[in-house]
Amino acid sequence: MNQDQIRHYLQMYLVVGSVNCKASDPITIVKAALSGGVTLVQFREKGADALQGTELLRLALQIQALCRAEGVPFIINDDVDLALEIDADGVHIGQDDENAEAVRAKIGDRILGVSAHTVSEARFAMQQGADYLGIGPIYPTHSKDDAHEVQGTAILCELRENGIHVPLVGIGGITEERAAEVIKAGADGVAVISAITEAKDVHETVVRMKSKVGNTLRER
Numbered sequence: 175m176n177q178d179q180i181r182h183y184l185q186m187y188l189v190v191g192s193v194n195c196k197a198s199d200p201i202t203i204v205k206a207a208l209s210g211g212v213t214l215v216q217f218r219e220k221g222a223d224a225l226q227g228t229e230l231l232r233l234a235l236q237i238q239a240l241c242r243a244e245g246v247p248f249i250i251n252d253d254v255d256l257a258l259e260i261d262a263d264g265v266h267i268g269q270d271d272e273n274a275e276a277v278r279a280k281i282g283d284r285i286l287g288v289s290a291h292t293v294s295e296a297r298f299a300m301q302q303g304a305d306y307l308g309i310g311p312i313y314p315t316h317s318k319d320d321a322h323e324v325q326g327t328a329i330l331c332e333l334r335e336n337g338i339h340v341p342l343v344g345i346g347g348i349t350e351e352r353a354a355e356v357i358k359a360g361a362d363g364v365a366v367i368s369a370i371t372e373a374k375d376v377h378e379t380v381v382r383m384k385s386k387v388g389n390t391l392r393e394r
């Protein structure tokens with residue numbers, strides 16, 4: 175997939191799993207987020223009481239169907255086999271998952287996202303065929319219990335200053351108020367978990383955050 179298409183998808187990127195959906199259920203949240211205009215959805219079912227087996231498969235298929243109906247790509251976190259089993263649009267893997275080259279061989283030209291925390295990890299992931307990099311945590315996050323140390327937006331500037339010009343999305347504690355500075359620092363979009371899944375009004379939060387991202391991208 176070409177880089178401009180990937181950059182478009184990264185603008186307003188929802189990362190969701192049942193564990194992050196406390197106020198409401200995942201389907202209600204994904205429907206509202208899609209109506210608000212999210213441009214990419216990642217199914218990330220991790221943590222203490224994460225779903226397993228057929229329950230996990232059923233939820234993945236339900237969210238995939240909602241995304242398909244809206245023409246929004248649907249990506250699976252970590253679980254490459256599940257992604258292939260349901261023909262998801264791509265996968266997102268971390269540094270502790272299967273290496274990107276091996277995953278690229280399995281998924282063909284589906285979307286491949288890789289987490290990176292340093293310039294060298296970023297360079298290596300791109301050489302291995304990643305379509306985009308997930309960079310963070312930019313701010314303190316409570317959505318991920320094994321998060322790396324908080325990096326601030328400086329990591330985004332550092333990557334761009336070191337010639338990493340591939341599609342980048344920031345993740346970690348990103349709220350509506352912080353979205354613009356993540357884009358100003360060089361990200362092509364924002365990946366968001368609890369600011370959306372725990373929002374009082376999911377639809378409005380996505381609408382507002384997406385317009386701030388879009389306006390800031392145009393000003394850059």
Ligand SMILES: C=C1C=NC(C(F)(F)F)=NC1=N
Nearest residue numbers: 251287289308343344345365
């Ligand atoms: C650990 C992760 C890091 N980054 C991303 C994203 F921003 F969406 F690319 N997703 C993850 N699951």
Ligand SMILES: [Mg+2]
Nearest residue numbers: 252267268271
């Ligand atoms: Mg992982």
